[in-house]
Amino acid sequence: MKKIIISTLGIAALLFTTSCKNDFDTDVKDIPVTKGDADFSKYISLGNSLTSGYRDGALYSSGQNESYPSMIAMQMKLAGGGDFKQPLIPNDIGGFTNLPGFPGKLTLQIVKGSPTPVPSAPAAALDNVVSGAPYQNMGVPGAKSFHLVAPGYGSQAGLQTGTANPYFVRFASSPTTSVLADAMAQKATFFSLWIGNNDVLSYATNGGTNSQTVGGVTTYSVATVQTGNLDPTKYKSNDISDPAVVAGSIKGVLDGLKSVGTTKGVIANIPYVTSVPFFTTVPYNPLTPEALGANLAALNAGLYGPLKQALTAFGAGDRINLLSTTSPNPVLIKDVALKDLSAQLTAALTPSLGLPTATAFGQIFGQARQATKDDFILLTTSSVINSTVPNAPAPVNIYGISYPLENQHVLTKTEAGYVKTAIDAYNASIKSLADSYGLAFVDANSKMLELNGQSGISFDGVKYTAKFVTGGAFSLDGVHLTGRGYAVVANEFIKSINAKYRSTLPQVNPNNYSGVKFP
Incomplete structure (x- = not known):
């Protein structure tokens, strides 16, 4: 029988003209740039892999340079914004040679006549860049909502027990600090926060396999999380986080920032993870x-x-x-x-x-x-x-x-139901917190559904969709975005900031950033 792999991927033109509505219709590029009611002089971003610029299954330098916060910071500089430093990986491959499970980035290669994403060998051992701190991009790949408030998440020793994250170990100010504590120390004038995706993503990308029996939901209390007492024998990475913990952790981040005077910012909700190519590329009925x-x-x-x-x-x-x-x-x-x-x-x-x-x-x-169409x-x-x-x-x-x-x-349909229920609960809390703290709000979920729709999103005559490889917006891991996709996200943040704080930051042009590289 014929091998059934991603052989149906056409190497079609990645960019093509379209009559779709142009997102630049809401741009302010012809208006003088002003900060409005905001102060962009010290901007920090908190989040997970989506914030860090992670793509193609790895964190690597050119991807980090096209992170959406770095794009936003570039536009903020036009309105008095300051420097924006990122904890750059010292190579353009990524991965860690001394840690299992951290390969280098995926590249598209022709395997048996078909374009196939192939992981690269990791380029270097885990490094430490704390000497260059503080860093304004505090996105930590793999972080769930409660990890931002958990002490010790950047401890080298914690890597052995599963309570720390190597990406935060790289730039954490001390073994006992938290992402939030290091953010608070900067006393920023403006922040962005996009967190919660990983609280359900690993459950979904592992096919709903986890350590729990009811909907995959963990039951950590917020108090347990804030003390850093995450027992690795009970906490499993594939669990769906309790919505109360997600809401409480995000509130903890906002309260911490508020306590040091960082009160203005923007927060985004969570897209339905099943709208990304990782879940939509392979049909349920591929057996012709x-x-x-x-x-x-x-x-x-x-x-x-x-x-x-x-x-x-x-x-x-x-x-x-x-x-x-x-x-x-x-x-x-x-x-x-x-x-x-x-x-x-x-x-x-x-x-x-x-x-x-x-x-x-x-x-x-x-x-x-x-399988059915609902799987x-x-x-x-x-x-x-x-x-x-x-x-x-x-x-x-x-x-x-x-x-x-x-x-x-x-x-499965049942497992996807657990995912949707969790995300709906997360998003209700995120919107409520945005309103109660007076923050700008980004409906990332709606934008991702728009991107996943038939017509996609258009910029200056170029159409972007969520189609794997040829859609232009998603990288080779099927979950994270390309530079062009991150530019689409950056523009959503910019539009929300302008609407809330009466600033006139111009949008970026996604066509100026990189997409999937073909062999």
Whole structure:
């Protein structure tokens, strides 16, 4: 059978003209630049990877130089803004040679005739740049909301226990400080805050796998978080953060900044993570009759037919249908929310399929079903579909076809519901806090939905969409933005700042920044 990977990516023109509404329609480029009611002389930005300029699966110098806060700071300089320093990675590859799990950036390469993102080898060991502090871009890749207020998040020793983050270790003022404490020490006149994405993202990008049993939600109290007492045996990175903890942590950041006189700023809400290419690129039904070829009939006769018959007898016939000979077919997945019919299927089907009686057939198909349009097949799963399952017996050993894709490969409708519920709760709190603290507010969620729409977003005749690789806005990891995508975000912040503080900061031109580099 044909290998089913991201071979459908066309190397189409990345930029093309369009009649869509131009976002520069709201620009103030023909008006003298003024600060309005704001003071931009010392601007700091707090957040996670999106704030740091992370892209292509890594943090590297040229990406940092195209972070959205650095773009905003550049425009603020026109209205009295000061210097804006970033803790730059000392190379343009990223990754850490002395830490597992930190490869260098993804690059687009031709693999077996198809354009494929390939990780680079990490370029250097974890460095320390605290001597150049303070830094105004305080975005920390991987940080969740409560990490900003957690003491010790920049401790070298904490890397061994899972309570610290190497990106903050690089520039933390001391092993016991917090991101918030270092921000407060700068006594900035203006701030931006975009945090909360990671409080649900890792749950989603790992297919809803986590350590909890009810919606993936952790139950840390705000008080526990603020003391830095994050027990790594209880806290798992794939959990969804309790909305009360997210709201309390963000409020803690705002209160801390307010206590040192930093009262003016801008805060953004959280986009639905399932609107990014990591979740929208691989279709739920990539198994075309042409790709399945002569195996289609054999699969229907030897697997899908018997499964359908047995499941119907157990009242679960809607889980499986015969493969179509004329239309694309859905992949086979495991849905842990389904009633487990392992014992029943083992007894009913092992003899009919000619498998050894010792084979735990039911464990393979007890919670199997075909994917639907409401499920999200992960970008990384594209290389798994149609591959051979280690240690699985033939003929039930082909991922997504004769063996269900496992939980970590798919975000099911149920799991996506948990994600949406959490994000809606986060965003309600963020908007309420923006209003109560008198801050400018960016509806990043609406902008991302607009970017993900059919018409996308246009700047000076160039159209940007959320389409993987060719849409121009997203980098090769399918989650983080390109320089052009970050420019779109920067403009949303600028527009909100101008509206709230009566400033006239000009927007940036996304077309002047970098996108995906083709081989």
